[in-house]
Amino acid sequence: MGRVRTIQRSGSRFYIHPDKPEIKHPGVTSIIGMLPKPFLTFWYAKMTAELAVDSLHFVAQMAERDRAGAIDYLKGAARRYTKIRADVGSAAHDLFERMIRGEAVGHVHPDLEPYRAHFADFLKAVNPRLERAEDVAWSDAHGYAGSFDAVITVWLDDEGRPTPDRSGTPHLLIVDWKTSKDTYADVALQMAAYAHAELVIAPDGTALPMPDFDGAAVLHITPDQWALKPVRIDVEVFDFFLTLRRVFTWDREVSKTVIGRAIAKSAGALITGTQRRAK
Template structure:
């Protein structure tokens, strides 16, 4: 058992959010844990490629700038692309939440492809929502998070609907392996918050997966999110905690007892030719 106590609450912080327990103690979020505890080789490659692409595509403009300004532009280039992608993802998520509730939405021109793809997913799998954009928490293991969707889907060749835990992804590069850990943490949480903010036992699901929504279509991607993946997530959680706490393990440099005392002198002799 961890030291966290009910009830869990999600707090907004600008464009971001965090979680606190009933005592006001901040509770680690699932995506924050994965961000700190899982190596991001693909992210390193992406950052290098994004900077190189920006330099090539803006060669003449950069050439007109002073060296310091040019360097500053290149340093910020990958963040501009990241923020644009994150903003697109946030908007698609918000519209998807409204759509799955059956609301009428106003869609920006640049997001119409994504929204139409998501609507096709809902229609073609006859999706029946159970929970939408809901907070989960594990007091056993000390984490919280926000899951996108639990829905009953009609699968090919099957007559009875199948209950899925689903994460909606809008990135260009597809579904990364760490998503299995994310969905396992959500699936095996202790509780979720209902529409009134009351904690309820987590709803069991039969399958887990990702709806990869793109401007040109969608993919329903099954993801293994079982007890084995939950166990791995807990290892990652320990690494993330170590990364956070490790600076405190390093002490201050130790001065010698007598900084002004005599010291040995090293004499170098020239080699004889």
């Protein structure tokens, strides 16, 4: 197989089949985006309100010169914050991949140093063996694809705790690195989707059957701490992901076909002869 490419369409990521470009599967995270997030309304409002209060004098001066600009500045508060966090997360993920591959990492940006230190501590405390990183999970059976962070082997004792000397029982885990403020339940949907895909495709296009995993875990790293947490990826969780996959098809395809053109409608306002002659 060839290399998997991606495109953005209507705000969603699609993965293009390496040999059949007419086949385009939506990405796992785009599918999970079908989950309702009512809390975001309040978060957007909070971010805007905090910026307005913290920059009251500046915003007032801006509004005197450019009212529309001041409004745009305030309403973009959440978007700018999200982009900053996404940029930090992307840089941290790149750093984590290089470190788990054994690359010697020297000086990093001060914003990334806490993440580097915590990931180094994780590598020492758990001593995982990297099996794969940043490959694509591909499912033709259910029509989705997505890039996962890593597959690792860890050695656990009888109580499920890591044995860094690798004296415990080996477990094959699919893992995800998270640098968000907290870990959220939808990570289970994400990882179940990856684990239940039929194929794993490497950057060079090599495709192999997805291995059978002993479990999954999320490594949550913040500037203050790190924690490795087990994640459920069983059939029940996967079935919920498949429900969202159907919702994605409804939202992006079927919903656009269910309402037809009007077969009857009002005639509109009467236009008199005087009005026509006045035009």
